[in-house]
Amino acid sequence: MRNIRFNSLVRAAMTHEHAQNRLGITIFLNVVITVAQIIGGIISGSLALISDALHNLSDSLAVVLAYIANRLSGREKTSKSTFGFQRAEIIAAFINALVLVVISFYLMVEAIKRYFDPQVIDFRWMLWLGILGIAANGFSVFLLHADQNHNLNIKAAYLHLMGDAMTSVAVVVGALCIWLWDWYWIDPTITLLISFYLLLHTYKLLKESTEILMQFAPSNISVPEIARRLTEHDQVAQVYHIHVWRLTDRTVHFEAHVVLNSDLKLSETKIINKQLAQILIEEFEIQHITLQLECVK
Structure with a gap:
């Protein structure tokens, strides 16, 4: 490798x-x-x-x-x-x-x-x-x-x-x-x-x-569609504060706050983070991902 x-x-x-x-x-x-x-x-x-x-x-x-x-x-x-x-x-x-x-x-x-x-x-x-x-x-x-x-x-x-x-x-x-x-x-x-x-x-x-x-979202990416797709995860209650932009013509960056249904251990949230990132990479071709996980208060 x-x-x-x-x-x-x-x-x-x-x-x-x-x-x-x-x-x-x-x-x-x-x-x-x-x-x-x-x-x-x-x-x-x-x-x-x-x-x-x-x-x-x-x-x-x-x-x-x-x-x-x-x-x-x-x-x-x-x-x-x-x-x-x-x-x-x-x-x-x-x-x-x-x-x-x-x-x-x-x-x-x-x-x-x-x-x-x-x-x-x-x-x-x-x-x-x-x-x-x-x-x-x-x-x-x-x-x-x-x-x-x-x-x-x-x-x-x-x-x-x-x-x-x-x-x-x-x-x-x-x-x-x-x-x-x-x-x-x-x-x-x-x-x-x-x-x-x-x-x-x-x-x-x-x-x-x-x-x-101007850091506009790429024309082929729909922010509402990304939010809908991520909230389909059984542990995700809400996704907000979403930002999608291109640093260059080849690299797409993504950041968002993800609200979880329950207060989980750090090791458990790591798995969820990886699963959500996989969705963004495979379905939306986003390369650089930053997710801030929160729990329902």
């Missing part, structure tokens, strides 16, 4: 280290894309290319925050930070989402202005830098794919990069339309589509990270 736990810890540490390495590579790639597209957007006059660059800039910030948060979350607990720095990942995810919302609205305003003041665009810069964006972001998405389902913060960076890859495709399509048919209106149109896409995919992330920071 001890060997199994040790092996699990080793695998977790290796996964954490690999995630950091992958995030480091994506930081470098995003910085390169951002600088190249900003320069190309200014030279070509393409708002879509600049919007893609700003999107990449926000993603560079997102991945940097993800990298820092990933390192902080691995720090040991102290007497002052009794939970360690696990919340750093949620704060980073919240900031990432908030930045994307602000950038999306900014791009919408600039795109609408372009409809009233259209400009000639050099499609060649759009085409080649769009292809560069597809290649670099596609590779970054591939790197983070394995970790994105196990960590909300890495999932935030993953969604940023996935959005970048798709918007780079839109930039390439726009460049081809300008090249073949002189459709200069396609540039602000692509910018609006990118903005709407960002808002659509950011809402859920912003909502979830806000709920965790």
